[in-house]
Amino acid sequence: MSKKYSKKESKEEKRARRAVNFDRYKKSLKFGFYCISHPLDGFWKLTHEHKGSMAAANTILILAIFTRIIKLKYTSFLFLQVYWEDINILLYIASILFPLALWVVGNWALTTLFDGKGRLGDVYMGTCYGMLPYPLIQLPLMIVSNFVTIEEGQFYSVLSVLSLVWCLILIVCGMGQIHAYSAGKTLLFTVASLFAVLVMIFLLMIFFSMVTQGVAYFISIGRELMYRM
Amino acid sequence: MKKKSTKTKILCRLLTATLVSGVVFAGAGKAYAGEENYTYVYDYWEDVQESPDAYTVSRVFDFNALGISGNLKSPESLYVKGDQVYLCDTGNNRILVLERSGSDELSFVQEIKTVKGAEPETFSGPADIAVDNDGNYYIADRENNRVVKADPDLNFIMQFTKPDDEAIGAEQAFKPDKIVCDTAGRIYCESAGINKGLLKFEEDGTFSGFVGATRVSYNFIDYIWKRLASQEQRAQMISFVPTEYDNVYMDKEGFIYAVSGGLKEEDLDAGTVDAVRKLNMMGTDILVRNGDYPVFGDLYWGGAGGISGPSYFKDVTVLDNDIYICLDQKRGRLFGYDDQGRMVYAFGGNGNQAGYFRNPVSIEHMGNDLLVLDQLDCTITLFIPTDYGSLIYQAMDQFDNGEYDEAQATWEEVKTLNGNYSLAYIGIGRSLYRKGEYEEAMKYFEAKYDDENYSRAYAQYRKQWIRENIIGIVVVILALFLVPLSIGRVYKIKEDIDNADIFKLSK
Numbered sequence: 001m002s003k004k005y006s007k008k009e010s011k012e013e014k015r016a017r018r019a020v021n022f023d024r025y026k027k028s029l030k031f032g033f034y035c036i037s038h039p040l041d042g043f044w045k046l047t048h049e050h051k052g053s054m055a056a057a058n059t060i061l062i063l064a065i066f067t068r069i070i071k072l073k074y075t076s077f078l079f080l081q082v083y084w085e086d087i088n089i090l091l092y093i094a095s096i097l098f099p100l101a102l103w104v105v106g107n108w109a110l111t112t113l114f115d116g117k118g119r120l121g122d123v124y125m126g127t128c129y130g131m132l133p134y135p136l137i138q139l140p141l142m143i144v145s146n147f148v149t150i151e152e153g154q155f156y157s158v159l160s161v162l163s164l165v166w167c168l169i170l171i172v173c174g175m176g177q178i179h180a181y182s183a184g185k186t187l188l189f190t191v192a193s194l195f196a197v198l199v200m201i202f203l204l205m206i207f208f209s210m211v212t213q214g215v216a217y218f219i220s221i222g223r224e225l226m227y228r229m
Numbered sequence: 230m231k232k233k234s235t236k237t238k239i240l241c242r243l244l245t246a247t248l249v250s251g252v253v254f255a256g257a258g259k260a261y262a263g264e265e266n267y268t269y270v271y272d273y274w275e276d277v278q279e280s281p282d283a284y285t286v287s288r289v290f291d292f293n294a295l296g297i298s299g300n301l302k303s304p305e306s307l308y309v310k311g312d313q314v315y316l317c318d319t320g321n322n323r324i325l326v327l328e329r330s331g332s333d334e335l336s337f338v339q340e341i342k343t344v345k346g347a348e349p350e351t352f353s354g355p356a357d358i359a360v361d362n363d364g365n366y367y368i369a370d371r372e373n374n375r376v377v378k379a380d381p382d383l384n385f386i387m388q389f390t391k392p393d394d395e396a397i398g399a400e401q402a403f404k405p406d407k408i409v410c411d412t413a414g415r416i417y418c419e420s421a422g423i424n425k426g427l428l429k430f431e432e433d434g435t436f437s438g439f440v441g442a443t444r445v446s447y448n449f450i451d452y453i454w455k456r457l458a459s460q461e462q463r464a465q466m467i468s469f470v471p472t473e474y475d476n477v478y479m480d481k482e483g484f485i486y487a488v489s490g491g492l493k494e495e496d497l498d499a500g501t502v503d504a505v506r507k508l509n510m511m512g513t514d515i516l517v518r519n520g521d522y523p524v525f526g527d528l529y530w531g532g533a534g535g536i537s538g539p540s541y542f543k544d545v546t547v548l549d550n551d552i553y554i555c556l557d558q559k560r561g562r563l564f565g566y567d568d569q570g571r572m573v574y575a576f577g578g579n580g581n582q583a584g585y586f587r588n589p590v591s592i593e594h595m596g597n598d599l600l601v602l603d604q605l606d607c608t609i610t611l612f613i614p615t616d617y618g619s620l621i622y623q624a625m626d627q628f629d630n631g632e633y634d635e636a637q638a639t640w641e642e643v644k645t646l647n648g649n650y651s652l653a654y655i656g657i658g659r660s661l662y663r664k665g666e667y668e669e670a671m672k673y674f675e676a677k678y679d680d681e682n683y684s685r686a687y688a689q690y691r692k693q694w695i696r697e698n699i700i701g702i703v704v705v706i707l708a709l710f711l712v713p714l715s716i717g718r719v720y721k722i723k724e725d726i727d728n729a730d731i732f733k734l735s736k
Contacts, residue, residue: 077675077678077680077683078680078683078684081273081678083274147691149684149685149687149688150680150681150683150684151684
């Protein structure tokens with residue numbers, strides 16, 4: 001309990017607070033639709049005018065992950081053939097979370113040095129809001145895919161690509177607005193953030209290979225000792 | 230080739246794997262059967278699926294069993310016409326005529342060593358023989374640089390020699406390796422060292438050009454280098470040349486099946502070359518390639534046992550039901566494909582046992598039985614179809630004859646013997662489709678990822694469904710329009726009532 005609510009609140013007060021919070025959550029979620037149709041204006045208001053909320057961002061992220069997984073099962077085999085023996089659902093979840101984490105951290109770490117206005121949470125929120133077109137297009141597409149033949153299926157790949165391109169444009173636009181950057185600076189820092197991501201991957205790989213080698217070293221020493229004793 | 234995983238998936242896989250354990254997975258893992266069965270097929274995912282044997286060895290004939298005096302010496306070719314088997318004993322400069330006298334009997338009939346009236350009368354390295362419907366012989370007499378035509382009594386009729394054509398250089402020798410003849414007496418000849426296609430000779434012996442030149446393959450980087458290079462540098466580079474054919478076979482309809490082995494891995498991967506081509510009279514390739522993977526034999530080119538690289542198709546034969554069987558010289562395997570280019574079976578291997586080969590060079594068929602000539606062992610192996618193989622052929626014949634109920638039943642039997650067999654599922658599906666049972670058919674097609682047939686069945690099913698439920702559909706659509714309208718109307722009436730003057734007055 002934070003200080004604000006330290007004094008005991010009555011049931012009515014509690015209910016009212018919850019209703020207000022839920023109302024704010026609904027509004028912020030609805031604001032996602034404004035964001036994807038008005039990227040520049042929307043993402044500016046998202047953080048600078050506090051129209052967005054973390055809860056809504058998390059909802060969109062979970063929705064995107066859910067779409068990515070459910071798609072495997074319910075898309076028609078005409079468009080998506082799944083080799084079930086090879087599917088690892090954790091990897092599928094990580095395939096969104098891991099690049100997201102790298103992008104958010106990499107972008108924040110760079111822009112914070114070059115007068116970016118956004119905080120870490122703002123970058124996360126903006127990126128999550130930018131992913132909204134993915135479930136929005138992919139879910140109906142998944143259902144429709146079961147009612148067409150392969151000749152009629154040309155639109156599937158077009159819409160599928162469109163959903164990704166839309167997301168990309170939104171994330172880049174959002175990043176620029178959150179940090180209050182000009183167009184050129186936005187593009188520059190998009191590329192720079194991608195480099196930051198690569199550097200982080202490189203460091204992580206070095207780190208983990210060193211850790212494994214270090215651990216293996218002590219394990220072999222231990223084993224040697226056990227043989228001798 | 231199918232993409233099983235998107236790039237993001239692979240990337241993510243790499244990343245998470247490094248995070249979790251520091252171990253990098255190498256690409257998309259593919260299940261691979263280490264121990265190989267004698268007979269196998271590839272499924273949709275290009276995984277090896279073991280299969281019951283489609284063929285079994287009936288007998289292996291060496292020169293003793295055939296009743297020939299003296300061993301064979303590097304024989305190169307088999308040819309079957311009716312009951313007769315012609316065996317080109319190339320190293321001994323003779324052709325042996327054998328006859329199928331029983332289900333597992335081949336008996337010696339005669340020896341062809343000379344053609345009366347020819348110049349010279351004897352052969353030097355006879356590499357191939359063809360017999361037309363009148364019984365005339367066409368003998369590819371390689372080292373004598375000619376194709377001899379002789380009547381059934383072996384009297385010289387004519388000979389085909391090196392054509393006087395500018396397309397063939399003066400230094401290039403005419404060494405006929407493989408020949409086929411059509412019903413009109415034209416011959417198509419594959420000559421060692423000539424890579425412009427098959428040489429076509431008219432009945433009167435005139436050369437009428439090349440047929441079915443293979444595509445020239447080159448990669449883009451080589452092409453750019455070549456454009457940048459000077460004249461002298463260019464001369465030193467390898468020139469882009471088409472590959473020669475290794476063998477030809479004329480099916481009963483007069484189409485020529487031509488195979489080329491020795492293709493480069495990267496060209497096969499890029500799909501710029503074809504291991505098997507089916508040539509029509511114009512020399513264009515009309516082979517149907519509707520399979521899930523290209524017609525080039527093995528999909529895995531690993532270096533087991535010191536052998537690596539793609540299959541080397543040395544010969545091909547076409548059964549009467551349009552199944553063609555290619556002989557892989559490299560791994561001693563036989564690959565059967567149906568008329569849609571889908572693999573029916575693959576079997577064989579290198580070795581000394583019956584059914585395995587050391588250097589197979591020629592394959593022929595007699596009905597559905599197969600004859601394979603091994604050049605190193607100097608033996609002919611006779612394969613006969615097993616029950617499983619016969620059932621597959623039977624089902625295909627029944628389907629082609631329009632007996633869909635029977636075809637479905639036969640495919641069901643095949644499916645019982647081999648539950649992993651895609652062709653059985655697709656066969657059942659196609660029979661059901663022809664019978665109008667679209668919904669059932671869709672299930673079978675979906676089980677084996679046959680998208681084209683599935684779409685065809687689904688289009689019919691959808692049409693049927695709409696026809697049956699047209700009233701419901703109209704009602705739903707009308708409801709979708711009318712309900713919002715009527716709700717609006719109800720609200721309006723309610724509002725009118727609320728604001729009606731009489732109620733206001735009463736207040």
